[in-house]
Amino acid sequence: MAGKIVLSHHNIDFQKQIEKISGEKITSCDQCGVCSGSCPFTDEMEITPSTMMKMSQLGLPEVMEANSIWICASCFNCMARCPRGLDLSKVAEALRQISLRQAVDSITIENIDKEEAARLPSIALVGAFRKLTG
Amino acid sequence: MKIGVYVCHCGGNISEVVDVEAVSAYAGEQDEVVLHKDYSHLCSDLGQKLIAEDIKKEGLDGVVVSACSHLFHGETFKKVAETGGLNPFMLEMANIREHCAWPHSDTPAAATEKAKEIVQMGIEKVKKNSPLKPLKLSIGKNVLVIGGGIAGIQAALDLGDAGFHVSLVEQKATIGGRMAQLSRTFPTNDCAACILGAKMSDIPKNENIDLYTYSEVEAVTGYIGSFNAKIRRKATFVDDSCVSCGLCADVCPVSLPDEFQWGVIERKAIYQPLDYAVPNKYLIDESACLNIKARKKSGNTEVCRKCEAVCPRDSIHFDREDEIKEIPADTIIVATGYDVFDAKQKPEYGYGRFKNVMIGPEVERVIVHAGEGRPTRDLGKRIGFIQCVGSRDEQLGREYCSRVCCMYATKLSQLITHMATMNGQEKDIYVFYTDMRTFGKGYEEYYKDTMKMGVKFVRGRPAEVTENPETGKVTIKVEDTLTRQMMESEFDTVVLSVGLQLSEGGNRIAEILKLPKSADGFLQEAHPKFRPVDTQTEGVFIAGTAQGPKDIPDTVAQASATAARAMRLMVKGVMEMEPVKAFVHTPLCDGCAVCVDSCPASALSMVEGGTGRIVEINESICRGCGLCIGTCHSDALDLHLFTTGQLLGEVKGALSGRKGHEHRVILFADTMCTYKLADSVGTGKKAYADSVRIIRVPSSSRVTAKLILETFALGADGVFIGDCETKSTPYPGSIPFTGKNVAVVKEILALAGINPERLMFFQFATVMLPAFVRLMNTISETAAEVLTSAQRKMLSEKAGTLFEGGSRGR
Numbered sequence: 001m002a003g004k005i006v007l008s009h010h011n012i013d014f015q016k017q018i019e020k021i022s023g024e025k026i027t028s029c030d031q032c033g034v035c036s037g038s039c040p041f042t043d044e045m046e047i048t049p050s051t052m053m054k055m056s057q058l059g060l061p062e063v064m065e066a067n068s069i070w071i072c073a074s075c076f077n078c079m080a081r082c083p084r085g086l087d088l089s090k091v092a093e094a095l096r097q098i099s100l101r102q103a104v105d106s107i108t109i110e111n112i113d114k115e116e117a118a119r120l121p122s123i124a125l126v127g128a129f130r131k132l133t134g
Numbered sequence: 135m136k137i138g139v140y141v142c143h144c145g146g147n148i149s150e151v152v153d154v155e156a157v158s159a160y161a162g163e164q165d166e167v168v169l170h171k172d173y174s175h176l177c178s179d180l181g182q183k184l185i186a187e188d189i190k191k192e193g194l195d196g197v198v199v200s201a202c203s204h205l206f207h208g209e210t211f212k213k214v215a216e217t218g219g220l221n222p223f224m225l226e227m228a229n230i231r232e233h234c235a236w237p238h239s240d241t242p243a244a245a246t247e248k249a250k251e252i253v254q255m256g257i258e259k260v261k262k263n264s265p266l267k268p269l270k271l272s273i274g275k276n277v278l279v280i281g282g283g284i285a286g287i288q289a290a291l292d293l294g295d296a297g298f299h300v301s302l303v304e305q306k307a308t309i310g311g312r313m314a315q316l317s318r319t320f321p322t323n324d325c326a327a328c329i330l331g332a333k334m335s336d337i338p339k340n341e342n343i344d345l346y347t348y349s350e351v352e353a354v355t356g357y358i359g360s361f362n363a364k365i366r367r368k369a370t371f372v373d374d375s376c377v378s379c380g381l382c383a384d385v386c387p388v389s390l391p392d393e394f395q396w397g398v399i400e401r402k403a404i405y406q407p408l409d410y411a412v413p414n415k416y417l418i419d420e421s422a423c424l425n426i427k428a429r430k431k432s433g434n435t436e437v438c439r440k441c442e443a444v445c446p447r448d449s450i451h452f453d454r455e456d457e458i459k460e461i462p463a464d465t466i467i468v469a470t471g472y473d474v475f476d477a478k479q480k481p482e483y484g485y486g487r488f489k490n491v492m493i494g495p496e497v498e499r500v501i502v503h504a505g506e507g508r509p510t511r512d513l514g515k516r517i518g519f520i521q522c523v524g525s526r527d528e529q530l531g532r533e534y535c536s537r538v539c540c541m542y543a544t545k546l547s548q549l550i551t552h553m554a555t556m557n558g559q560e561k562d563i564y565v566f567y568t569d570m571r572t573f574g575k576g577y578e579e580y581y582k583d584t585m586k587m588g589v590k591f592v593r594g595r596p597a598e599v600t601e602n603p604e605t606g607k608v609t610i611k612v613e614d615t616l617t618r619q620m621m622e623s624e625f626d627t628v629v630l631s632v633g634l635q636l637s638e639g640g641n642r643i644a645e646i647l648k649l650p651k652s653a654d655g656f657l658q659e660a661h662p663k664f665r666p667v668d669t670q671t672e673g674v675f676i677a678g679t680a681q682g683p684k685d686i687p688d689t690v691a692q693a694s695a696t697a698a699r700a701m702r703l704m705v706k707g708v709m710e711m712e713p714v715k716a717f718v719h720t721p722l723c724d725g726c727a728v729c730v731d732s733c734p735a736s737a738l739s740m741v742e743g744g745t746g747r748i749v750e751i752n753e754s755i756c757r758g759c760g761l762c763i764g765t766c767h768s769d770a771l772d773l774h775l776f777t778t779g780q781l782l783g784e785v786k787g788a789l790s791g792r793k794g795h796e797h798r799v800i801l802f803a804d805t806m807c808t809y810k811l812a813d814s815v816g817t818g819k820k821a822y823a824d825s826v827r828i829i830r831v832p833s834s835s836r837v838t839a840k841l842i843l844e845t846f847a848l849g850a851d852g853v854f855i856g857d858c859e860t861k862s863t864p865y866p867g868s869i870p871f872t873g874k875n876v877a878v879v880k881e882i883l884a885l886a887g888i889n890p891e892r893l894m895f896f897q898f899a900t901v902m903l904p905a906f907v908r909l910m911n912t913i914s915e916t917a918a919e920v921l922t923s924a925q926r927k928m929l930s931e932k933a934g935t936l937f938e939g940g941s942r943g944r
Binding site: 030031032033034036037038042043048050082084085 | 482522526527528529568569593594595596597598611612613614615618620
């Protein structure tokens, strides 16, 4: 079913927040898609890098629900080719920051098997609370 | 004096930033100002009438128009003064738009204060103005057209038909240019050779046109009405008796890629550039011909004379040499055209590495040869076009759209499809684009027709092309940004739709004629809307893709426009010019003659005057650089329109509104580069330090060491002198002279314990917008701490004793 977007001033606020944190003028993205083709991890992403940019332009908070922002490894391939000179890794980082600041845990510690918890490196556990890399 | 001051709103351009009423009221408080008004559009008919009527009614003998740049509407308002019965040189422009409202649009309060001072500068200058007569210059009817593509051809034909004499210079061996290399033309699909061939053959038929092919412009001197071009007519080694029978090429043993054919086929060392070439004759490529190479290397004249032996008309002569010819011209039209982007600079697309990655122009020729039944290569069934290669790409520093690539890719898709259909084949064609721009008349319909034919348009800029080394097939990796899916598709041929750039020849001509370029690297027009084919150099015009990417209809329209603009100047036979000429205050001249040798134009000489030997200036030779003034120890020399009194008046005006510890920087800007650049910075709304006040001078050498010191003494805290780059200045002699002046003053500043960096000299190109902003901010910071009155007094004393004991005096 095709989705429906209803825009409000909240979207503009979110877009401006991303621009402020990332320092990138995301509205200048012309959606050519060269980033998606250049990204070595697009196949692993739920939305392509260019989709991340479009959703950020429109200030759609759903952009943070996709795993893409966590998969971005900041390899800068997209930045090296972006014809508008944008650095998408900064945008992804901004979205990660916003997401982290919302302090929503994606796993509950009680639900982790004790044996598994003992086996897992602690950094993986900490990462798993807030990140969505699956 | 009765001065009227007018402050323009410029329809909001100024008034949305500057409080124009406050500026007008401020002007009204100044001495000798008897009238002050603000008005929405002073350049409008009503605005002009307002000024002209006030001059008559109020008996104004000085007018300050506070509006846009002198370079923008200066001429308009000079005419208004004349209409009102006032000498046009009693009117001054105060540039509160490009130099104030626009660059300082973020700080309106500061902009208003600055505008007041700029108006004051105009008032102080006009007080020192004197009525002058414009110089009259006679203009003949000779036009030099550089470039024989469709633009040059059209301009030459229009001018020739109207009875003007045209010298058409083309560096290739035939006219026709880039259009002659095309297969068919959008949106009508008529063959380029068919429609262009007729126009090309009209050139030699026109008795008013002299055609010089295989010729290069090496130098141009002079100015409107008296240009003189030196052209090199390269030897073709084949005389005009050639009838293009082609026997010579049949026996020539040397083959090489044919550049006219983008290398898709080969030609011989003796060749005809095009089967409908004008002039229609063969020529020898001296870099490939065995005989000519041997002659040059060892003097042996007997190596390979096969073509000479078979020529039935004895047209071939290996000993011909280049000829140099001088062509006088009253006006010049530059129609040097474009080169295509070098696709190798985009290595991810594999051009030059993968044999099945081609550029659009190559495919044009492939289609021509296939259409003539002589196919050169098979493009295969699956063909992918990649758009915007070398266009709209900040990674390459090329932000502009090349304007023709969407349409030529669409056209090539159609032509390939048509040809396949005729042969009972099918093609799978995909065009990968970011935005399709089909804006011209009939273009959108053409695009729709192409879609109907089954060509697929996929929205996405491909990331890379890879090759299967075994099959040679090439794969495009791209996101379809509409379905948000990644796509990897194999093609038999990938065609890169390469963008346009100023041609190599265009770059050379730009240097020779000192024409500025816009940020996109193409030649800059005098005004993007109202003077789209003029350049800032009077009498020089630009047509076609030298000015920016454009299609054939726009090129032809622009070419006709240049012809009309050139005729506009030439039909009158005379032209008026600003009398920027040096003059002598005779009683002050003591005949020391130091100035005589300093003049770069040798316009000065010594004559017997009433009181002894004095200097005399030949006005028709004087170029108005003002250099001589700095060599005179007795203040006997001066320059009309830029007298010492006028310039010091402007300095006083620029410092008039200082409050407390505010600092001021005076920028002496040469007209051709720095002043124009400051205008461009304003037009681009780029902010820089608002302490900067700009005073226009013809050349940096007008700014004498004494003037610099007096500027500091009057209250400036920093002085910046801007001139052109040495290669582009109309006054090459000025640069070293200014360098010396600046060094002298810097030394004086250092001795006085003042940071010598408060004085800066920089040579700008008109495209250096960021550099201008940076340097203005730098000097403003350096000059932020105001000089003490003791320091100013010291510099004032130094100004009076500059020539004492020095080598410059008697």
